[in-house]
Amino acid sequence: MSVQAVRVEPSPVSLSHLQRLEADSIHIMQEVMAEAERPVMLYSVGKDSAVMLHLARKAFHPAPPPFPLLHVDTTWKFQEMYRMRDRMAAESGMELLVHRNPDAMARGINPFDHGALHTDLWKTEGLKQALDLHGFDAAFGGARRDEEKSRAKERIFSFRSANHRWDPKTQRPELWRLYNARKNKGESVRVFPLSNWTELDIWQYIQLESIPIVPLYFAAPRLTVERDGMLLMVDDERFRLLPDEVPVERSIRFRTLGCYPLTGAVESTAATLPEVIQEMLLTTTSERQGRAIDKDATASMEKKKQEGYF
Amino acid sequence: MPASPSYRTDALIADDIDAYLELHRRKSLLRFITCGSVDDGKSTLIGRLLYDSKMIFDDQLAVLEADSRRNGTQGGGIDFALLVDGLAAEREQGITIDVAYRFFATEKRKFIVADTPGHEQYTRNMVTGASTADLAVILIDARKGVLTQTRRHSYLAHLLGIRNLVLAVNKMDLIGYDRHAYDAIVADYAAFAASIGIESFVPMPISGLAGDNIATRSANMLWYDGPCLIEHLETVPLDVVSEQAMPFRMPVQMVKRPDPNFRGFSGLIAAGSVRPGDRVRVLPSGRETRVSRIVTFDGDLPLAVAGQSVTLTLADEVDCSRGDVLAAASAPPQTADQFEATIVWMSDEPMLPGRSYLLKLAAQTVSAQIQAPKYQVNVNTMAEMPARTLELNAIGVANLFTDRPLVFEPYVESRTLGGFILIDKISNATVAAGLLHFALRRASNVHWQALEVDRAAHAALKNQQPRVLWFTGLSGAGKSTIANLVEKKLHAAGRHTFLLDGDNIRHGLCRDLGFTDADRVENIRRVGEVARLMADAGLIVLTAFISPFRAERRMVRELMAPGEFVEIHVDTPLAEAERRDVKGLYAKARRGELHNFTGIDSPYEPPERAEITVDTSGMTAEEAAEMIVARLFA
Numbered sequence: 001m002s003v004q005a006v007r008v009e010p011s012p013v014s015l016s017h018l019q020r021l022e023a024d025s026i027h028i029m030q031e032v033m034a035e036a037e038r039p040v041m042l043y044s045v046g047k048d049s050a051v052m053l054h055l056a057r058k059a060f061h062p063a064p065p066p067f068p069l070l071h072v073d074t075t076w077k078f079q080e081m082y083r084m085r086d087r088m089a090a091e092s093g094m095e096l097l098v099h100r101n102p103d104a105m106a107r108g109i110n111p112f113d114h115g116a117l118h119t120d121l122w123k124t125e126g127l128k129q130a131l132d133l134h135g136f137d138a139a140f141g142g143a144r145r146d147e148e149k150s151r152a153k154e155r156i157f158s159f160r161s162a163n164h165r166w167d168p169k170t171q172r173p174e175l176w177r178l179y180n181a182r183k184n185k186g187e188s189v190r191v192f193p194l195s196n197w198t199e200l201d202i203w204q205y206i207q208l209e210s211i212p213i214v215p216l217y218f219a220a221p222r223l224t225v226e227r228d229g230m231l232l233m234v235d236d237e238r239f240r241l242l243p244d245e246v247p248v249e250r251s252i253r254f255r256t257l258g259c260y261p262l263t264g265a266v267e268s269t270a271a272t273l274p275e276v277i278q279e280m281l282l283t284t285t286s287e288r289q290g291r292a293i294d295k296d297a298t299a300s301m302e303k304k305k306q307e308g309y310f
Numbered sequence: 311m312p313a314s315p316s317y318r319t320d321a322l323i324a325d326d327i328d329a330y331l332e333l334h335r336r337k338s339l340l341r342f343i344t345c346g347s348v349d350d351g352k353s354t355l356i357g358r359l360l361y362d363s364k365m366i367f368d369d370q371l372a373v374l375e376a377d378s379r380r381n382g383t384q385g386g387g388i389d390f391a392l393l394v395d396g397l398a399a400e401r402e403q404g405i406t407i408d409v410a411y412r413f414f415a416t417e418k419r420k421f422i423v424a425d426t427p428g429h430e431q432y433t434r435n436m437v438t439g440a441s442t443a444d445l446a447v448i449l450i451d452a453r454k455g456v457l458t459q460t461r462r463h464s465y466l467a468h469l470l471g472i473r474n475l476v477l478a479v480n481k482m483d484l485i486g487y488d489r490h491a492y493d494a495i496v497a498d499y500a501a502f503a504a505s506i507g508i509e510s511f512v513p514m515p516i517s518g519l520a521g522d523n524i525a526t527r528s529a530n531m532l533w534y535d536g537p538c539l540i541e542h543l544e545t546v547p548l549d550v551v552s553e554q555a556m557p558f559r560m561p562v563q564m565v566k567r568p569d570p571n572f573r574g575f576s577g578l579i580a581a582g583s584v585r586p587g588d589r590v591r592v593l594p595s596g597r598e599t600r601v602s603r604i605v606t607f608d609g610d611l612p613l614a615v616a617g618q619s620v621t622l623t624l625a626d627e628v629d630c631s632r633g634d635v636l637a638a639a640s641a642p643p644q645t646a647d648q649f650e651a652t653i654v655w656m657s658d659e660p661m662l663p664g665r666s667y668l669l670k671l672a673a674q675t676v677s678a679q680i681q682a683p684k685y686q687v688n689v690n691t692m693a694e695m696p697a698r699t700l701e702l703n704a705i706g707v708a709n710l711f712t713d714r715p716l717v718f719e720p721y722v723e724s725r726t727l728g729g730f731i732l733i734d735k736i737s738n739a740t741v742a743a744g745l746l747h748f749a750l751r752r753a754s755n756v757h758w759q760a761l762e763v764d765r766a767a768h769a770a771l772k773n774q775q776p777r778v779l780w781f782t783g784l785s786g787a788g789k790s791t792i793a794n795l796v797e798k799k800l801h802a803a804g805r806h807t808f809l810l811d812g813d814n815i816r817h818g819l820c821r822d823l824g825f826t827d828a829d830r831v832e833n834i835r836r837v838g839e840v841a842r843l844m845a846d847a848g849l850i851v852l853t854a855f856i857s858p859f860r861a862e863r864r865m866v867r868e869l870m871a872p873g874e875f876v877e878i879h880v881d882t883p884l885a886e887a888e889r890r891d892v893k894g895l896y897a898k899a900r901r902g903e904l905h906n907f908t909g910i911d912s913p914y915e916p917p918e919r920a921e922i923t924v925d926t927s928g929m930t931a932e933e934a935a936e937m938i939v940a941r942l943f944a
Binding site: 176 | 331334336409419422434435437441564574578583613615671672729743
């Protein structure tokens with residue numbers, strides 16, 4: 001006599017918004033892997049990069065992600081960022097490529113003397129150089145649509161011409177979960193798997209998954225100066241003090257991380273993840289407010305993107 | 311502006327962040343689309359939702375206030391619409407040119423809003439936005455009632471399979487919150503909705519500008535006893551939940567083989583659920599096996615459901631690769647290569663019936679040919695109109711054939727296995743979206759007949775290798791002359807040949823075709839198929855056709871065995887061909903008596919990598935023929 005197994009249909013499993021965002025991001029990464037010839041992951045060491053890297057490790061488990069990490073370095077990042085970068089590369093088992101624009105290096109381009117040129121040469125030009133140098137045809141980036149208005153209309157698969165320009169008017173429609181990854185000769189594609197994540201989603205996911213992030217996101221006493229309404233951290237001896245400036249120790253943290261002389265800190269006592277999220281939720285300014293780059297003009301980001309900024 | 315409660319409790323955030331985070335960890339996700347034009351207050355409504363949910367920060371608000379004074383339409387008051395108009399080009403022109411995605415959250419759900427503009431690009435953009443939406447908010451201006459565009463929006467939302475429709479009758483403040491006017495609009499809409507098969511919808515009277523019935527029920531409309539918009543968005547059932555009750559489906563995106571002992575199949579579960587031990591069928595091969603493990607970074611799972619990305623290992627060594635579908639063995643989807651489908655055309659270049667496009671459905675990419683549309687749908691009246699092609703933003707119904715079988719389900723049953731895109735093989739642009747209706751019965755009945763005397767046997771008896779020598783070039787370039795000479799030489803050498811000539815074919819096989827782009831494509835398709843049959847018979851086939859488009863020459867090339875197709879470009883400059891004008895056609899075309907003439911008012915796309923290029927200004931036809939024979943048969 002045999003016993004017929006009766007399968008009791010379970011009540012529906014309720015997937016949380018984070019589980020669904022995670023699944024969609026993994027789907028996007030696997031599509032790129034299947035369709036691109038030479039993908040790379042742009043790794044800026046910030047919290048979004050941390051989440052993106054974590055998702056990549058999930059997407060390709062049990063193997064390490066089958067592409068390198070690329071850090072477009074400006075030589076002016078916070079020291080703690082360099083430490084975190086090297087640690088995460090080792091932990092993930094991925095190859096780490098670091099590109100520093102040799103032209104910017106030779107000309108001694110720095111944030112103190114060169115203003116906007118610093119970002120243009122080290123980041124925008126540096127990125128183009130690195131992609132061309134290695135022949136990468138698909139680059140993952142951690143940009144989110146909620147960051148900035150022009151991002152809200154950018155596709156998840158965002159094509160760049162052979163000279164890396166973005167044309168918002170010829171974007172391909174993206175329907176369902178169908179991504180057309182086919183490229184014309186010389187074209188490359190930037191892929192944004194975090195497109196539909198918000199800042200709150202990122203923080204909650206970091207907490208839920210215990211993802212390591214640079215300690216600068218948490219408040220601690222640090223040496224600072226106040227300049228042009230921004231709190232800047234004196235991260236190393238290269239920081240040029242103005243004649244009457246004296247570094248002051250303040251309890252600060254950062255909402256975004258970039259080149260330390262260009263990244264504004266906020267005064268804060270939030271030293272744990274829940275406290276940081278609490279502060280984020282109760283704050284009244286957006287995270288890009290700490291970046292000097294967006295203040296140039298209303299549509300500055302859109303313009304930079306058309307020129308090839310990530 | 312009346313104070314509007316926020317959707318989140320700042321008190322809880324301040325007092326007990328851990329409790330707040332726990333609450334938020336369990337939020338679900340709803341994607342919806344808002345449909346309406348600028349005049350309906352769509353951007354204002356979205357701006358209001360973001361504002362009320364505190365997704366707007368002070369620095370953004372400061373920019374918004376400055377923008378409102380400069381470009382706003384609210385007389386110095388905050389213009390919420392400016393909040394969502396993304397690109398500088400759009401802000402200057404006061405239009406939105408594309409789909410934008412917005413985000414906000416309440417205590418219960420996170421929302422992704424697809425915001426699509428209301429001008430002439432509407433169909434393409436709305437279809438794109440609707441493809442991922444669980445719900446559509448159809449906005450109506452209470453002063454205007456049900457308009458043509460209301461019908462269009464509703465038809466498209468319904469077509470794309472959105473089952474939850476909200477009819478938001480907006481600007482109620484401007485009609486004095488008049489219940490009778492509202493009731494009349496709802497009755498009007500209900501009659502229309504029923505006529506196009508919409509089974510249900512949820513009407514609500516709102517004001518995006520004043521905030522009525524958005525976050526809270528309005529005190530101005532006590533006669534309304536339904537939910538406010540946010541309340542409804544927070545509680546409407548999610549598609550992802552109902553999808554769990556369907557049979558298991560997982561398109562395989564990639565096969566993971568990190569080491570010889572592990573072979574996993576990864577993908578996002580499109581429907582149903584799966585447990586270790588479940589019987590699954592691999593399609594299209596039809597092999598059955600069992601699921602061994604559900605592997606994730608966080609450890610093996612006992613159960614996975616629709617909406618999750620997982621890696622499955624299988625009990626048996628079955629053949630399974632990207633594009634295959636793993637499905638419940640007891641209820642597998644169908645496989646076919648001929649379909650009827652709705653096609654939404656999204657490219658400036660019109661559809662060319664007969665041209666071969668790439669078709670991507672789930673993880674499957676195949677070549678597909680679309681037949682001439684059976685009809686086109688007027689999206690304003692839903693009337694069926696005759697059509698020979700589909701242009702940008704047109705929607706039509708057509709049959710399509712694929713070069714390999716597709717694992718599919720009708721779109722109404724599965725967005726994942728029934729929705730596809732078409733990609734132009736040359737430009738690589740996404741040119742259309744499609745919704746599969748059903749497989750044509752012919753597909754399952756007409757099987758390839760396995761022939762015992764096969765092409766190799768035919769070729770062996772003739773002691774030659776079949777070839778297709780495809781001569782292409784302008785009218786009067788010398789294609790037929792050279793092809794004739796080549797055939798004579800081959801014939802004299804004892805080869806079995808056949809010459810298909812453009813003019814002769816058009817007297818018979820293709821006499822029903824004209825010279826429009828669509829007809830040219832069909833002409834070449836037929837010639838290609840005939841050439842293939844002749845090559846199968848072991849012949850060396852010569853063809854002399856202008857064949858102006860790269861895509862069609864490539865389509866024919868792909869019909870043949872590798873190396874069999876030889877493209878010969880008879881390269882004569884237009885001025886020289888026109889000077890010769892053997893048939894007097896150029897003169898006629900110049901006088902405007904002949905339309906769609908290649909080189910004059912219809913393009914010729916020269917080959918990029920022809921096997922042989924003949925420069926007729928540097929050699930005679932006889933020399934060209936000798937060169938071709940020497941190159942190919944030496």
